[in-house]
Amino acid sequence: MNRYISLYDKQKLEDLDFIKPGKKALLYGFSGIVLGVFGCLLAPLANLNDYSIGNLFLGIVIGLIIFSICFKSFLRLKRLQKAKLAMLGNIAEIENKLFIESGVNPWETLIGLSKENALLVLGRNKDSKYYVFIATHKYLHFSPVRMTENQALDFEHSLQGEKMFFQVKESL
Structure with missing residues (x-):
């Protein structure tokens, strides 16, 4: 539909503006990686888990999933901007x-x-x-x-x- x-x-x-939402999506993607890593690095500091490498890996994986969703949206918006110009x-x-x-x-x-x-x-x-x-x-x-x-x-x-x-x- x-x-x-x-x-x-x-x-x-x-x-029609596709650039501003595209930049915002990219910013959200990078923020997802940073927050995922930062959040999982805090767990060993709070003595929640001694395996900080596992937490870091989990944070990176979660951040990359968020980044991939946001980056896909960024690419769609970039293509729509090119379509608008055409x-x-x-x-x-x-x-x-x-x-x-x-x-x-x-x-x-x-x-x-x-x-x-x-x-x-x-x-x-x-x-x-x-x-x-x-x-x-x-x-x-x-x-x-x-x-x-x-x-x-x-x-x-x-x-x-x-x-x-x-x-x-x-x-x-």
């Missing part, structure tokens, strides 16, 4: 294909993220046909879309304001 960020507007697309570089083509050639209504167009973490601009024309522009860090793609009933309902709820928009955070 797609996660919709906002109604389509060129300014809102420009204002989309902004071709904004005239996107608006031409969506609004002029396909007849998509600008007020029925949403900016969102696909489940594969690609940036998308999805819109519906007056004939209830859906068109999407998908951007990843490698390519831009325009195509008509077949929406399932649940996806169309989700799209409609997002347009009507019945469903809250997705907030881009460091835990992507």
Whole structure:
């Protein structure tokens, strides 16, 4: 299921920030390693366990698990930033294909993220046909879309304001 960020507007697309949450995710990752090691080094100091090497190893493992989760999120956000730049570089083509050639209504167009973490601009024309522009860090793609009933309902709820928009955070 797609996660919709906002109604389509060129300014809102420009204002999307994937760098700040990405840096925050990376900071959380390094903090996880430091806190894991520091926390497990405190155990022998408090006479909880005499095997400090085992505690240190456990702290490093826990820290690396936290770091890998945060680093994965950082990489996704970095790719989304590249996708946003690719989309902004071709904004005239996107608006031409969506609004002029396909007849998509600008007020029925949403900016969102696909489940594969690609940036998308999805819109519906007056004939209830859906068109999407998908951007990843490698390519831009325009195509008509077949929406399932649940996806169309989700799209409609997002347009009507019945469903809250997705907030881009460091835990992507």
